[in-house]
Amino acid sequence: MLCLSLCLAATLAGADLDPRASRKLEDAGPILAAAWTQYFRNLVPPPQPPRVIPITRAASSACGKLPSGNAYYCRKDHSIYYDTNFLESLRRRIADTTGTDADATPIVVLAHEFGHAIYAQISGGADASRPYQRLTGYGQEKMADCFAGAVTRSAYEAGLLDTVNLQEAEQTIIAAGEPQTFAERYFNRHKNAYPNWRIRRDSFLSGFRNGAESCDATSIENLNLRRR
Numbered sequence: 742m743l744c745l746s747l748c749l750a751a752t753l754a755g756a757d758l759d760p761r762a763s764r765k766l767e768d769a770g771p772i773l774a775a776a777w778t779q780y781f782r783n784l785v786p787p788p789q790p791p792r793v794i795p796i797t798r799a800a801s802s803a804c805g806k807l808p809s810g811n812a813y814y815c816r817k818d819h820s821i822y823y824d825t826n827f828l829e830s831l832r833r834r835i836a837d838t839t840g841t842d843a844d845a846t847p848i849v850v851l852a853h854e855f856g857h858a859i860y861a862q863i864s865g866g867a868d869a870s871r872p873y874q875r876l877t878g879y880g881q882e883k884m885a886d887c888f889a890g891a892v893t894r895s896a897y898e899a900g901l902l903d904t905v906n907l908q909e910a911e912q913t914i915i916a917a918g919e920p921q922t923f924a925e926r927y928f929n930r931h932k933n934a935y936p937n938w939r940i941r942r943d944s945f946l947s948g949f950r951n952g953a954e955s956c957d958a959t960s961i962e963n964l965n966l967r968r969r
Contacts, residue, residue: 772896835909838912
């Protein structure tokens with residue numbers, strides 16, 4: 742587990758992210774590791790967290806060639822790949838929206854990919870009667886958003902993020918639910934393949950308010966938060 746923060750620091754060396762955002766993402770390493778441990782607290786030994794690998798161009802992985810301009814979790818090699826240029830572009834977009842530095846944005850993106858890694862761990866080899874087996878790709882996105890919310894809350898409570906960063910985090914999730922800019926532009930998929938921004942925001946807020954324990958399939962599929 743300790744390797745996560747050290748490996749994250751190493752991978753960020755020379756990254757194309759804004760320096761302030763890079764430092765904050767590096768500092769988030771132990772928080773991501775702690776959230777992972779908390780989710781799997783009842784498993785002995787708990788699964789190891791995924792490797793975190795930055796890319797700046799198309800990269801090879803056990804899942805095949807990954808194009809640049811995105812972040813991915815590959816189940817076959819239990820690794821998260823993220824394009825540092827993509828994260829910086831997204832950070833700038835959120836900064837324009839919020840009028841802030843948006844240095845929480847990369848943390849939210851990475852935490853979302855950790856959510857996909859969690860789903861891979863709990864669904865692999867499970868029997869079909871388990872509720873998370875019913876999660877579709879659509880549902881997996883909601884689960885990953887929920888985990889991103891839980892990590893954001895942990896980072897806030899640890900003093901890494903402030904109230905301004907919380908606004909940045911929520912705007913990052915909302916942006917991910919805008920079909921013209923994400924589902925179609927970045928993923929080349931029809932707009933209905935991913936949850937809309939309201940659903941993604943509610944999933945994120947569920948994790949933020951209720952912790953990683955709320956990021957199970959049953960809770961996510963029956964999510965019904967009151968609008969603010």
